Amino acid sequence: MDFQISSVTSPSRQRKVHALAHQHITGYGSPSHVKRERATYERDLRTAFSGESVPEGDFIGTVASDSGDLIGGVIIEHCAPRPLLRSSPETGRLYAQHHRNLSGMFVVPEYQGQGIASLLLETAYQVVREQGARYIEGFVDIRHPQAVRVYKHAGFTVTPLNQGLPPREPTQFTIHHPSGINGYWFYRDLYQ
Numbered sequence: 001m002d003f004q005i006s007s008v009t010s011p012s013r014q015r016k017v018h019a020l021a022h023q024h025i026t027g028y029g030s031p032s033h034v035k036r037e038r039a040t041y042e043r044d045l046r047t048a049f050s051g052e053s054v055p056e057g058d059f060i061g062t063v064a065s066d067s068g069d070l071i072g073g074v075i076i077e078h079c080a081p082r083p084l085l086r087s088s089p090e091t092g093r094l095y096a097q098h099h100r101n102l103s104g105m106f107v108v109p110e111y112q113g114q115g116i117a118s119l120l121l122e123t124a125y126q127v128v129r130e131q132g133a134r135y136i137e138g139f140v141d142i143r144h145p146q147a148v149r150v151y152k153h154a155g156f157t158v159t160p161l162n163q164g165l166p167p168r169e170p171t172q173f174t175i176h177h178p179s180g181i182n183g184y185w186f187y188r189d190l191y192q
């Protein structure tokens with residue numbers, strides 16, 4: 001089957017993708033939790049940009065089966081750390097311009113192993129480059145070893161268990177691993 005990626009813009013369809021992500025990804029919040037968190041984050045982001053336009057950041061790409069069922073998705077978002085946005089808005093703005101969070105990716109079990117995740121990632125890279133950002137990064141729960149393999153094959157650097165993300169240009173800001181969850185952080189520099 002020849003899989004096609006579609007960008008999802010309708011709010012009801014986006015909610016469906018978040019619901020499927022919640023169903024398939026360990027640690028991914030419920031759609032209502034994600035919505036609440038996002039609203040707070042976006043308020044902090046707008047405050048840090050204080051009147052300037054906030055760069056594009058959000059993207060949801062999906063794959064449907066021949067019969068139209070949703071079988072895979074990838075969710076990309078801004079990811080400036082909120083304490084940074086609040087304490088140092090200038091650095092927070094830089095982080096928001098250069099970094100994107102791969103906050104969720106899933107393929108339903110019946111369709112796994114056919115290269116759909118690789119295709120979703122290719123699309124994500126292209127979108128993030130078009131947005132003018134440099135890094136894609138994220139966190140994967142220790143209970144998803146298959147995802148860790150996919151990220152490594154796709155060119156991500158995966159950090160050792162529970163180690164957070166290293167400082168990188170231009171902000172040199174370190175993301176520390178929070179306690180209470182176990183897993184791996186991953187990142188890719190799209191300029192390299």
Ligand SMILES: CC(C)(COP(=O)(O)OP(=O)(O)OC[C@H]1O[C@@H](n2cnc3c(N)ncnc32)[C@H](O)[C@@H]1OP(=O)(O)O)[C@@H](O)C(=O)NCCC(=O)NCCS
Nearest residue numbers: 024104105106107112113114115116117118144146147149
């Ligand atoms: C992680 C996940 C998204 C991968 O999706 P996928 O579509 O199966 O991934 P791919 O098919 O691109 O790659 C998976 C494997 O199939 C292989 N593959 C790729 N194309 C193939 C094909 N046409 N035929 C057979 N195998 C193929 C890949 O080489 C890869 O092998 P590897 O495990 O040795 O790396 C999926 O397993 C999943 O949804 N897991 C649960 C949720 C999750 O962990 N999400 C990530 C955390 S955010």
